Amino acid sequence: MLRPLQTNSSRIPTAFYEQHDTLTLARLLLGCELVHDSPEGLTAGVIVETEGYLTGDPACHAYRRPTPRNAAMFGPAGTLYVYQIYNHYNCVNIVTGPEGVGEAVLIRALEPTEGIDLMGVRRNEAFRTGFARYRNNTIDPTTPAGFRNLCNGPGKLVIAMGISRQEHNFASLTTGPIFVRAAEPLPDSDVVTTTRIGITQGVDLPYRFYLRGNRFVSKW
């Protein structure tokens, strides 16, 4: 028998995604928990690092035109956009802006809070089934280093959370198994704003946000 979805009461509703612009959401999502109530178990982590990708922004996948890859970005706010990068990893975005407008918030790092063991199992499984040269690697989530390395990067957190392009691209955060738990808004002083990571266009735009002093961000 299927378990009921847990903690639906704190799931962020559609209106929240609709009522804020992309950069505001990128800030507001910090401190909230990303949750995946999957068949294997529930995993969750506090969002500690985000990036905004906007219309007219050359680094945005939707900058040029709608394509099969970026189609989810043009969906309604609160949709998931999952894309493959470097042919090894996937990154997860929360689609923002009105339907027909291609904007999104990239989730770059989580501080794990629930399902730590499952995260470790998934990350080790990815090693085992990944490149031959990495097959003997392991992550021990009971050690400080292993714990810290579970979700401190956009490709890592997708693995740890059990998110896949096939299953979750186009998924709704307001009705699906992946959702965000609301949190109290953080004071501006807790949020650091910088330029984005790993891009070649729009490199000077200050669209990256992370929690000040947090040890789980991808780079600091």
Place this chain on the structure above:
DNA sequence: GTTCCGATTATCT
């Protein structure tokens, strides 16, 4: 059909 390159990661130096 062909070319070019990437919103990364883990490892080694």
Place this chain on the structure above:
DNA sequence: GATAATCGGAACT
């Protein structure tokens, strides 16, 4: 810091 791993998608011809 530098580099290998390694191939799908976008933008060309």
